[in-house]
Amino acid sequence: MPFKPSKDLDELCYPFIHENSPLCDYEVLTDELCTLLGMACSAMPDQMADIAKDLAVLQPLAFHANGSVRGRLALTEADLQAVKSCLHHYKAEVAERVQGFVLPRGTSPVNELHQARSVSKKAIRALVRLDDAGTSVPEILPRFLNLCCNLCFVLTQVVNQRRGVAEPAFVSKSYALPRSTSPKAP
Template identity: 55%
Template sequence: MKPTRDLDELCYSFIYETSWLCDYEVATDELCGHVGMACVALARDMPDLAADLDWLQPLVFHLNGSVRGKMAVTEADIDQLKACLQRYRVEVAGAVKGFVLPRGEPPISNLHLGRSAAKKAIRALVRVEQEGREIPSIVVRFCNVICNVLFAITLVINHRRQVTEMPFESLSYTIKRPKTVYGNDAPIHE
């Protein structure tokens, strides 16, 4: 496939590229949209979480261009995001007893879909590296922290709304649950 010369028929400059780099950029674009929807949905009832997402959303777009273009995320950004994660973990300590089903009132679904988009971005980066392009570790680390932060925010929202998380017990895997930062035997990640 090749783009036509008609710019109205071209949604993204690199959309016909065969490298996984374009898939990474599409996944981070999706992630940015989910973060934005969650930010707007939380603005009235949980302004502290909305403010964190408001800060995070442009960083997701900076992350988007940090492989093909100039590095636009920093160690300070990761440190600040990890500080948010620690705050959330303290707030929900003891609230999770294992894996949970991804459900809840809006914007819970956007946050869970955002987690999936972050995972897609990481998987695309694995492929980009296999193609021979060096991936700065900060990009992969930041994607992982974003995924964990979005999950933690779902727990905080449900906790504040007094929504009981729906446990999920896998029939496919036996899981040994280490003691975690959530203050019980829950997994560190979902």
């Protein structure tokens, strides 16, 4: 028997919470993303005010992404370009660090940024399920969430680098690169 929302608004956290839909799942995940970005922003040390400022710009974009399926599309190409510019700025700062997979390490706000990265992926997966279910998903949403995921990862590296914390490189045994199979010279 499906749950029925209470008529007492004190007992209802979100009007759509009882929907059996990937749309509600997406909205809950983007709400969580917004929360994690806010937590990371609030936990940012004073000497990293530049990152806190950029997270303060990114955080409301997560809420704009939240309502952009059920409601009116609220993200723009300019928003994406701003996030991409920020991503490139911080990538340049950590260009000498480990490239590829690392084991997530560090203390707050790195933890929150790693969680935001993971929740961004979950939100993308919810969009995939929405699309599979026949809901029209604006192309800008998965693009934004991928950028958000990548920016959060790079910011973990920036914060750790500024603190002198090294993340151990992770070399997968499952997806090891094949040995070179280049042809031999005759």
